[in-house]
Amino acid sequence: MTSTAICPGSFDPITNGHLDIIHRAATMFDRLVVAVLRNTEKQCLFSIEDRVTLIRESLQGVPNVEVDAFDGLLVEYVRAKGARHILRGIRALSDFEYEFQMALMNRRLAPEVDTVFLMPREEYTYLSSRLVREVARLGGPVEGLVPAPVARLLKERMQP
Ligand code: PNS
Numbered sequence: 001m002t003s004t005a006i007c008p009g010s011f012d013p014i015t016n017g018h019l020d021i022i023h024r025a026a027t028m029f030d031r032l033v034v035a036v037l038r039n040t041e042k043q044c045l046f047s048i049e050d051r052v053t054l055i056r057e058s059l060q061g062v063p064n065v066e067v068d069a070f071d072g073l074l075v076e077y078v079r080a081k082g083a084r085h086i087l088r089g090i091r092a093l094s095d096f097e098y099e100f101q102m103a104l105m106n107r108r109l110a111p112e113v114d115t116v117f118l119m120p121r122e123e124y125t126y127l128s129s130r131l132v133r134e135v136a137r138l139g140g141p142v143e144g145l146v147p148a149p150v151a152r153l154l155k156e157r158m159q160p
Helices: 016-026 048-058 074-080 093-109 129-137 148-158
Strands: 004-009 031-037 065-070 085-089 114-118
Touching (some): 016 031, 016 085, 016 114, 031 048, 048 065, 048 148, 085 093, 093 114, 129 148
Parallel strands (some): 004 085
16 A cells, blocks of 8 residues: 655745655655645745746655645545645644644544644754745845745845
8 A cells, every 4th residue: 555645835935844844754655745735815925836846846856756736625635645644844832733723623524634743854943934935025045945946936036
């Protein structure tokens, strides 16, 4: 039996913290699907196409990881992919309540699906897509915080 996990998120944009989690999980599951939410409510900096492309470019050479987009209920997508696990990163206590609520709601909706939490390297504990967008918008350096393709596109987008 092949074990599949789904790593969902907005990834606006993907950061080195996300990548750290994805690389760790890729060693634990046969197949890992990074699933980008087609966010209709949130105003995203990057389009769904850009976010998917940036993740694909950042994950070149990782054979068992796929990148896809999804909408609707996450657990329905998980079931459609034949997966039994949702993978999420957890950085600090401040993430816990939000993650706990989502994990328990998802369990209520799909009792057969478990959420697995991994911690990134401690140097990424403070890192978030929101802060990366803010630093980039204000002209600060984002190298070392995001993969190179993301840093390039951020620079292009933020040029006055
Ligand atoms: O990176 P994010 O924005 O924290 O990811 C949030 C995400 C995409 C995991 C969450 O918003 C989600 O699963 N959305 C899909 C809709 C859904 O299933 N909602 C109920 C989950 S409790």
